[in-house]
Amino acid sequence: MPETRTTFDQETSWGPRLTASGAIFRLWAPAIERLELAVEKAGEKAGDRRFHDMHRDEGGWWSIETDAVAVGDGYGFRVNGGTVVPDPAARAQIGDVHSLSRLVDPHAYVWKTAAWKGRPWHETVFYEMHVGTFTPEGTFDAAIGKLDYLVETGITCIELMPVAQFGGQRGWGYDGVLLYAPHEVYGGEEGLKRLVDAAHERGLMVFLDVVYNHFGPDGNYIGLYAPEFFHPEIHTAWGAAIAYENAPVRDFMIDNALFWLNEYRIDGLRLDAIDSIEDMTDEPLVRELAARVREKITGRHVHLTSEDARNIAWHIQRDDKGQPLLVSGEWNDDFHHCAHVLATHEEEGYYSDYVRNSVKQMARSLAEGFVYQGEHSRHRDKEVGERSDGLPPTAFVNFIQNHDQIGNRAFGDRLTDLASRRVIECLQAILLLSPQIPLIFMGEEFGDTNPFCFFTDFDGDLGDLVREGRRAEFKKFAAFHDAESRKLIPDPNSEATFRHSAIDWSMVDKPTNRRRLYMVRKLLQLRRDKIMPLLEDIPPHSGSYAVSDGCAFVVSWVLKSGQILRLFANLDDEPWTLPDTLSDRESGELLFAHPRHAEEDIHTGSLSGPSVVFRLTKMLQIRNAPDA
Template sequence: MARSADRFSFETSWGPRAADGGRTEFRLWAPSAPSVELAIGDAAGKPAGFLPMEKDGGGWWLISTDKVKPGGAYGFRLESGLVVPDPASRRQFGDVHSLSVLVDPTAFEWKTADWNGRPWEETVFYELHTGTFSPSGDFEGIVEKLDYLKDTGITAIELLPVAQFGGRRGWGYDGVLLYCPHEAYGGSEGLKRLVDAAHERGLMVFLDAVYNHFGPDGNYIGAYAPEFFHQEIHTPWGAAIAYDEQPVRDFMIDNALFWLEEYRIDGLRLDAIDSIKDTTDTPLVTELAERVRAAFPGRHVHITTEDDRNITWHIERENGQPTHVSAEWNDDFHHTAHVLATHEEEGYYADYSRRSVAQMAKALATGFVFQGDHSAHRDKDVGVSSAHLPPTAFVNFLQNHDQIGNRAFGDRLSDLSSRRVVECLQAILLLSPQIPLLFMGEEYGDTHPFCFFTDFDGELGAAVREGRRSEFKKFAAFRDEDARALIPDPNAETTFEASKLDWSMVGRPNYRRRLAMVKQLLDKRLRLVVPLLKDPLPGNCGEYHVSDDTLTFVVAWHLKEGSTLHLFANLDDEPWAIPSDVVTGDLTCGELLHAYPKGSDDILRTGILPGPSVVFRLESQKLITGKA
C-alpha cells in the first residue's frame, strides 16, 4: 500500500507497477502461452506498436518500459494475434474489448483521508443500482441524493457491482474487469468522488464483489491462462475459478484489498460464496477476511456474505467480535416475511408456510429458519444451529435486487401485499436488532419494477432472453408459451428504463407519508436500539412465543445493560387477546418504542393486540414465558 497525507494506492500482484526512472512494469500471468507482447496504443486507443515480454519461472510475462505514459492505452497481444485488455485494468479506453488505460492511482486528492468508518451496529444498508437509482444513472447522480439518504437515516449505501461488464446496462454480476469501475457510471474518478462525498456526510459505502465467476462477454482470461479455471468443476455460470493456483487466489484477494484501500470502500458483500468452488484446505473467504482484518486494524471495515447453505463458521464471534465476516444475508427472514405478506408458495417459497409465523419468530430470535431442518424444496437437510450468534450477525431485508429482479416482471412488495402488512413488516425490520437493509425506493414505497436487464446482442443476447423466460416454466402462471413471451426482454433498453426510480413519487402524499414513517423508525433505531447493540453482544439472547391458531407472536431480545427489547406482532386480520401464559409482569413498565398503527399500544390496558399491528417495548424485565 502507498499512502501520503491524502492520496492512496494499492500495489496489486496483477496489473501495472511503477518502476524506477519513470518506467512502468507490465505483468500478465499466462503460464502456458507460447508468447505475449505488450501492445502500445495510439491516441485513438488502437494498437500501434508491440514489445516482446519475457517469461519468468512462475508463469508471469513481464516488461519494464517508459513507452506508455499515464493516460496512454495498452494491452497484450497473444501468439494468435488476439489483443486483449489487462484483466487488472483500472480504466478502459472504451468497452471490455478495448485496450486498457494506464492510470496514476495517487492522482486523486481525498478530502476525507482521515475517515475511519463507523461501528457495525450503526449500519443501516441502502442497496442501490447505480444505473437506475438516479436520472443520470451514474456515480454523480448518487452524490446528488446523499443528503436525502442521510436525512432518511441511512448510514451505509451498498452498490451493486460496478466492475466493468459487457455493454452499458446490467446488474453488474457479469463483470469481467474486476478492478475497473464501469465507464458508463463515471469510472475511477467518479467512484472516488462518490466515496469521498459519502464520507463527508458520515455515510459508509459498501460494494458488492463477485468472486464466484466472470461474465460471458469480454472475459479473455481463458485465451491466455486456461489454468485460471477448473473446466471439470461446474458452477451455475460455467467452469469454476481455480483457487488452488496462487496467482488466481492473489487476483481475488488483492481485489478486495484494492477496493478497501485505493477507493476507501468501507466494506464488501461477497456474492454467493456457496458457488465459490475452492479445493484448498483454507477457504478463500477465510483467507480474504483474515487479510482484510490484518490490513486495516485502525478502520471500521466490514464484510458480509450471501450463502444459501445457512452455515455459520464464517460469522462466528470471539470475545464478542467477528473472527472473519461481520454478518450473513438472511434469506430465511425475507422468505418467511414474503410468504406471510403475499401468500405465495411456489419455488423456494414452498419451504415457508403462509399460515404460520413460527418461522419468522424463529428467524428473529435465533437467526436462520433452517438450522439442520429438512427442506422439501431442496430435498435435503439445510443449515446448522445459529441461536448462539448475536442478532447483528445477520442482515435482514424485505426486498433486495434478487428478490425483486428475479421475479418475472420485477414487481415490488408494495404491489403484492396490503399497505398495512407491509408497514408492519417494515417496523419489524427496522427496529429489530439485526442489521437492516432497504432496497432503493423502498423507503417511500416505490411501486416501479426492478427488472433483470442486460446489454447483450447476437447469439448471446438471444440465449439470455430465452434462458430468462425458460426459468419461469415451472411456475403455474408461465407454463404457457404465450404467457412467457410477455416477460420483458432483458436486452431491451425499455426494460432498463422501466426499472429506474421515479423520484417525483416522493412528493406525493401517500409516498411522503411512508417516507416519514421510515425516518421515524430509523431515528428511534439510532437513539434507542443501537446503543444496546455494541459489541460484545451476547448470543442466545432471543426467545419467542407463537400462537398456534393465529398469525401472532412475541419475541424478546435480552441485550446490553440489562435491557430487553420486546416485539408484539399480529399479522392476522383479527385482534389477538394475549394469553395469560404468554406474558408475565407489568406491560406498562419500561418504554414504548413504537406502536403501529396508532392506538395499538392499548395492549397495555386491554391485553388485546389489534390486527395487523406491531408494538415494540424496551423493558428492564423479562415479559414472555419462554421459548416456543
C-alpha cells in the first residue's frame, strides 16, 4: 500500500524552489541590466546583506541556484545595483511588504487531514469572514477557536477575505501586493495552514478570496524591474491594467490559484471583480484558469466562484450531467439589491434600478438567476446581462449582506440597523431555504450591529489620497452633498475605524440575538436535512414565479426527482390574497413558516405580512409569470 502523503507543495514558475543543493531563485525582469540575490542570514545583524549575481536568459528570466540561503533566512533582489525588493512570489515575509522575503520549506507543515476530499458544491453554506476583525486577536489561530461554533450553526464553508500580504497592518486585503504570502499579522503561512487543517478536521471547507485584477498601491515593486507586467495606457479603477498577454504574467496568476488550492489545501477560490480584468488575449484569463484547475485537481472537490457586475453566464454553464464546466457559482448582486430595496426602501446609486419593480425582480432573481438578462439598466445607462434562466439555482451565490454591501456604505451600517427585525428574518429564511448557494457575513447569524467599515493602514500622501477619495465617493448621495457632512465619514486609516469594525461577540448572550441565532440554526438544519439532498440533478429551467401588485410573490423550483420546493412570501404590511390558481397551496410538506401563524394564513388563502412559507410538494405544472 502506498504511503499516505502528509505534506504538500506546488511548483510555480515564479518564486523559490528548494533543491538538493540549496534553492533556485527566479525573477522575470526583462527591463533591467543587472540583478543580484540579496541574502540576510537569520540571527545575524539586520541589514548585514550579501549579494550574489544572477544570470539572465533570452526570455527575461533571471535565476540562480545557491546554498547561500537557508530555510528561515531573508532574501530579496537588488535591481541595477540600487533598490532591494522582495520576491513578488515569496511564500513568507520577514516583516512588511517593504522588507526582505523569508525562505520557507513547504514540507515543514505535516497535515493532519491529508486525506480530506472536500465537500460537493451543493452542500455549501458560506460564512464570509475578515480574519482581522473576526476575533479580538485577529489571527488565523484565534479563528480556530470559533470553528466549532460555526459547525453548530450549520455552516459548511468559511470564506476568507483576501489574506495575501498587503501594505500596513490592517486592511480589507484587496490591495495585496505579495500574492503568495499570507499576511504576517494574521499568522503567516503556518497559521493559515493550521486554520485550514482545523477546518477540515471539523468537516468545514475553506474558500479564499483572490484578486487578479490589480495590485495594491503600497509595496508593489514589480513595475520597477518588469514594467511589461502592466499596461500603463489602460486604466482600471485601481490603476494600470495587468498585461495578461505576456506568458510570465499569465503564469503568475494561474500558478497562484493552483498554489492556494494545492499547497494550502484550500477548497475553493472566489475570483474578485473579474469584470475589471482587462485581458487583451482571445482566451479570457478566467476561462484558462478555471480549465487548468479542473484539469489539474481531480482527486477531491474543488470549487470556484466569481464576482462580475456584467451578469455574464458563459463561465457558469453546466455539462449534460449538471456539473460546472468552469466556475461553480456567481455572486448574484441582483438578489441582494432587490432584497435590500424591499427591506430599506433606499433608492440612491445602483439601488435606483430596483425600486419600481423590486418584488417582481426579486422573484425573477430567485427563479431565474439574474434580474438583468439583457434589459436596459437606468443606473448604468446600457443593456446589462445575459440569459440565465436555463441555469440551475446552484449556479448562483445569494446573500443579503457581504463585505461590500456593508463596508461600502459611508458608516458601514449592517442591515440590522436599517430594516425591521421581521423583514430581516423573512429575508434570512428566503436566503437559507432557497436552492441557491447561501452566504452570510460574519456576525449576521446573531444580528451583530457593529459596523463593518472600509479601513486601511496608509500614511503620508497615500493616506491622504485614500481618505479624501473615500469621502469623495459619497458626494452624489443626498446626505453628503456638502463637505462638512463628508468629514463625518470615518477615516479609513484611523485604527479606531478598524477596531469599531470588529464583531461584538458579547451580543450572542443577549436574548434578542440568541433568538436570531436560534432561528438561523433551525433554518440551516432544515436546509441540511430537507433541501441539500434535492439539489443534485436539478433540471434546466427549474424555476418559475408569480407576483402580486404589492410586495408578495410565489416562487417554485423543480428539484431532484420532480420534487417541488415552493416559497410564498409577503414582505408588505398588508395581507395578500393568494391567487385562485394556487389551489394546491395546502398540499405537500410544510417546511417552515414565519411567523408561525403564516401556516394558517396559507389555509385561509390570505397571507399576512411580513411572512414567508416554504412547502415541499410533488411535481405540478406551474406556468411562469410574464417576464419581469
